[in-house]
Amino acid sequence: MTTLADVLAAAERIRGHVHRTPVLTSRSLDAELGASVFCKCENLQKVGAFKARGACNAVLSLDAATAARGVVTHSSGNHAAALAYAAAVRGIPCAVVMPETAPAVKVAAVRGYGAEIRFCRPAEREAVCAALQQERGAHLVHPFADPAVIAGQGTAALELLEQVPELDLVITPVGGGGLCAGTAVAVRALRPTAEVLAAEPLAVDDAARSLATGVRQPRVDNPQTWADCLLTALGEPNFRLLQQHGVRVVTVGEQAMVDAARFCLERMKIVVEPGSATVLAALRALGGAIRGRRIGAILSGGNTDFAWLR
């Protein structure tokens, strides 16, 4: 299981290759909630999301012989761009299996970092990736169910605790659970009095159901949600880490999530994708329960086409 030592080693490894992202506050948000909220802006991270941290840690952890054979993954989203970036940092080959339905802007981002793209039908992603991996002898970097990725994602919370030491509560979005698990490891070790919460859209509430039932639950099929970054179901090691650290899930509706993303845009002047805005929507839902508390909110990404704004 991932520990604080892994997160600390990751921070050392990726230093200089990822941004130390700023922490922003909003007087009007604090007034509304009656709390002090410190927003860790991973939307301003390289590739526009925290994913750069985990991908860099995974790629920089590889021994020279493995690295030389390159890395592969399958992803339609931010992890693809993050792995392409990390591979470019190390100067090794990277191939990404993407569904033919992937948005053009994401395809362009991956290509921009110099990775090879292999397109496939959405249902064939894992099979095509496995075949590619064997063909090349390449190393598969899973988007979230990978200890090196989890440790890398935990470095955002590590920085946040350096930037704002006395937090009572840290909240992250949860999809596959890479960010949330890494955050739980770092926060619970460094500040045991602080609680860790996970924000999840109701439309894809498998993490809430998994933690409530104690059994990892499958994802919802074809969910209708703006949170395109949170469609994946919780990974196995991620689930266990969330259990171990007593992470509590708060679910939010679509309108609350979009309202929170709009608040970030109009009041905080930052682009936060709807799935990431779940953390602010969750804080609003918690209402009186967080009054007077000092809260770290990890705004995980800012990659969006603004369709939700219309």
Added chain:
Amino acid sequence: MTTLADVLAAAERIRGHVHRTPVLTSRSLDAELGASVFCKCENLQKVGAFKARGACNAVLSLDAATAARGVVTHSSGNHAAALAYAAAVRGIPCAVVMPETAPAVKVAAVRGYGAEIRFCRPAEREAVCAALQQERGAHLVHPFADPAVIAGQGTAALELLEQVPELDLVITPVGGGGLCAGTAVAVRALRPTAEVLAAEPLAVDDAARSLATGVRQPRVDNPQTWADCLLTALGEPNFRLLQQHGVRVVTVGEQAMVDAARFCLERMKIVVEPGSATVLAALRALGGAIRGRRIGAILSGGNTDFAWLR
């Protein structure tokens, strides 16, 4: 004339009342320009613009008796909210004369900081404000042609030079010239080898014409521009400071400005109002002339209704 000592005193005075805003970089911007651009994010400043700096310095500079009678100004934009905020910080009365045509969101912001609003017909702004000032014995804080305001705005560049010491060039937008003049004072004193540039929309190019002719030129009537924050003509002390420090103006077209604002939104994940995006548009226009240079770009504000995005 405003000097570095005034800017240093302002920084001391406003500390804790304004944000030390982050500096962001963009790999794709640097690659496009062949330069290193350090964006000073005053769009993430309190009230969404650098104006909080000058207003706080002006209000906190007042002696107790003057302060007790309150402050007034006329503004339809960011200065109104900034002065309301500064007055709230000091706990003194603030009245703002706003044209009836002011956007509802700006009116709400000023009211949110507890200021009194007096509406008037747009052409009567100055007269109504002068009458109000006399009636109350209040102190008028001009949006830009005021030494305390200019010194306050200069603190953004002061911070930027602390955050990124070795700059070859600093660029700001220019409207009334408060930010640009304060920046010129700070940069030319602390780093005499660095050049200061001002970015201005072609549609309201009075600063370019004023500096080119050596005579302060009137503003364009009813300009058609998205840069609603840059409609005012250069102030008198501002003009003289820009002349004294050899500031050069670069003019940009509307499409280039909107394209730059969109780049900030989509690639840098930050909201920058079109008038502020002039600095990036100007850098693009300069092309080869800035190759290899280290550039500070002050992104002055983020208050926009996104109408330009459609």
